[in-house]
Amino acid sequence: MNQKNLLEVDWSKIPAPTDDGAAAHLKGMTIPAIDLVATDDSSVTLSALPGRTVLFAYPRTGEPGKISLVDDWDMIPGARGCTPQTCAFRDLHAELKAAGAAHVFGLSTQSNAYQTEMASRLHLPFPVLSDEKLLLTRALDLPTMDIAGLTMIKRLTLIIDDARITHVFYPVFPPDRNAADVLEWLKESPAS
Template identity: 55%
Template sequence: MLNTPAGLPVPTDDGAADHLPGTALPSLQLESTDGARVDLGKLRGWWVVYIYPMTGRPDVALPDGWNEIPGARGCTPQSCGFRDHHAELKTLSAGVFGLSTQDSAYQREARDRLQLPFELLSDAGLALRDALGIPSFEAAGARLYKRLTIVAYDGRIEKVFYPVFPPAQNAEDVLSWLRDNPQAGPRR
């Protein structure tokens, strides 16, 4: 598993996601890296949707000051954590999607390079932000999502991890919550 570099500023909980637990996921058609359209509001069973600012590429520099933005750095370690724990999540009947504002072609490169066994969803228009009030920030002239993770059952948000830090630990935290909360949403 990759780790987030030491010395990065730690994000603080600004309360921007407090309203999300108990909320229904909206009916949004988001493009997936496999070319399918995914309607978040129609997902059934357990789903983990980890939302991240952007995945860097080896051939493209990160925006100036990226390491100084609390919570911005760490998308690759977070994705790799969900990759490395994917089998365990499946044993708990939980599916996984990553979601960012990057387009699907950009995300496909990351999915393939990181060998992710799940798809990434593109929300270039920030429709989820508009529908649910997902926190975002601006960097290098682009509006990006703040890092958070939603755990939903049958389209209803059961748990939100926000802020997520360190990102490499997120998948383990989600697994622990799923194991420790059998009362949340019926299990199959």
Template identity: 50%
Template sequence: MFLPSIGLETTSGATVTLSQCQQRTVLYFYPMTGRPGHPLPEGWDHIPGARGCTPQACSFRDHHHELALLHTQVFGISTQSSRCQQEAKQRLHLPFELLSDASLQLKQALNLPTFALEGKSLYKRLSMICSQGQIIKVFYPVFPPDQHIDEILAWLHSHADDGAAI
């Protein structure tokens, strides 16, 4: 399946159109990152798969160099605003951009799984590996989120000759 030609705002204020990414790319979708000093939504801890966004982002951060050696870029995607994502990117020292799909364009185009909480649609945790605008691997469900990077890296290593250096 090919990615739709939809532009998403990054935490740096640019726009990324995923269908135009030529380099192999990991897209990891997550519900939301919490903010220190702000309570999580009521019932958050009882939603399967909701917790773990920060540890998941940190695992991609901690393995960013290895991903780069595999000619693979990373984007984290949530329905949070870029403003909320900017705080997380700075606080967690993420070396990659977070993309905002606040208008749920990707959800509509790709029929991505979400759940509703306090009147908001949030992504269920999943990851995709894409190349030249095409989805080539999907990981769903993702659990545990902090160890998912190992599954991603294993797949990338086993497909290192599949056109990674485009």
């Protein structure tokens, strides 16, 4: 399937992911001291960041006009929607910061080079982190899916307060609503 338009999706035709319990263990966990490369050419250690961090993870963003990873990508529950989710966080970035997010990051297992192109193309005001070596994914036992020989993080969002996970959004559907849901939660749950 050719990915002509990554942003216009009829969510009623896309299967929603179910809560398989794969993220139930995350709330209360401490983020390990793992350095991840970011699209702004920095190295980020989430455990060292003070304050509240919003970290949204997704399987993989596509490229306009490129062929999908697999023909039935859209029919894999939770696969479709990485670009709409990322753009929603971009569009609400200022409001997320105003609601108490000291840091906002995207996260996927895609390479930094791939993510850097995407971040530039989508004009992201926040860095995207690469967990290409699956260090954070394995350390936290994040929910994953294996497709076409690649291990990808299932879509979720973590609220991290001073290196501790205080809230988990999982499963996330539809993806383009995730940023608004996070913003509403931030407003209702100010950091202590």
